[in-house]
Ligand SMILES: *Cc1c(COP(=O)(O)O)cnc(C)c1O
């Protein structure tokens with residue numbers, strides 16, 4: 001199938017479960033499901049519109065609870081065919097929601113503090129959730145190559161998913177990524193291309209490739225398959241609520257790169273309320289950025305509706321998107337729910353990584369340092385309420401960003417003798 005950038009009304013119908021159409025976020029214009037991402041009327045972003053009208057709440061709840069221990073337990077709420085669980089894919093999700101009592105004590109949280117630990121996914125970041133959706137869309141549209149522009153984690157998730165599903169993969173990354181992420185992306189055997197530029201340059205290049213015959217037959221998970229890809233983040237909302245006993249948390253702290261994850265967590269919570277799976281009561285969503293790439297928090301604090309692009313300079317490379325596509329929608333969600341968007345310095349990120357590791361035995365990548373650091377900052381500022389149930393996302397594994405904690409090492413080096421052990425003050 002030819003790759004298009006703008007929707008037309010000549011798409012074939014495909015089986016993507018409850019997904020009914022694509023709908024423009026700005027003007028509501030609807031088009032049939034297809035590998036398109038921009039509205040033909042206003043160039044606004046397209047997202048999935050569903051038909052959930054046939055669902056009975058209790059039957060749906062039973063069906064979900066009887067489902068597999070991965071994201072496919074929520075297949076009735078995702079743009080995937082009903083038999084998705086039987087297809088070759090990485091089966092991500094159902095990661096642990098850790099009750100973080102030690103961290104809570106340290107931060108003074110009394111209302112219950114949880115870490116949703118997405119480092120437990122197959123390629124050790126939350127990206128496996130979104131890639132799994134894009135893969136199903138790629139299958140449905142007849143693509144044979146899976147591709148993406150990536151700040152690192154996505155490259156690995158695409159490479160691994162393509163390997164499992166028997167697709168070719170070719171992914172594009174900024175040339176200066178962390179070594180751990182380069183290896184994690186290359187090892188799956190697909191093509192990995194370093195681009196001389198930052199993530200925003202990589203993204204621009206991919207958009208050009210999509211419009212070119214050289215990109216024909218390619219599914220770019222976060223470009224022409226973006227509407228499908230983005231829905232994967234809803235599963236974080238579903239899992240958090242189900243793991244809390246079908247209850248909404250009061251406060252959620254979410255990292256922001258493009259802002260897609262944060263807006264889709266909100267969409268997922270809204271769906272659970274509408275379907276009657278959780279009680280309808282207020283929740284607040286908080287966004288977290290690194291100070292060295294903080295276009296959304298800067299706009300939030302200034303009271304702006306538009307997000308001014310920045311040139312990223314931070315150790316939190318997985319979040320280093322200077323021109324975030326969903327930035328304005330993040331501002332909407334934070335303001336509508338009564339949340340906020342805040343940022344922390346690289347030093348605070350490192351401190352937060354160590355704090356989480358020391359208190360809960362969870363080694364987070366820099367993005368987890370950003371959310372934990374922002375949680376601490378917002379608690380100190382009285383913006384987060386310590387008496388409320390709070391969920392903090394850790395979206396990746398610290399083994400991918402070892403450089404961030406490079407100063408950490410042995411307590412002492414001793415001779416293999418008891419005397420030496422005692423001399424070192426370790427007895
Ligand atoms: C991609 C990514 C995010 C969030 O990405 P969005 O573009 O905002 O959806 C968060 N954490 C990690 C580790 C990531 O790789």
Ligand SMILES: [Zn+2]
Nearest residue numbers: 024027039042
């Ligand atoms: Zn539109």
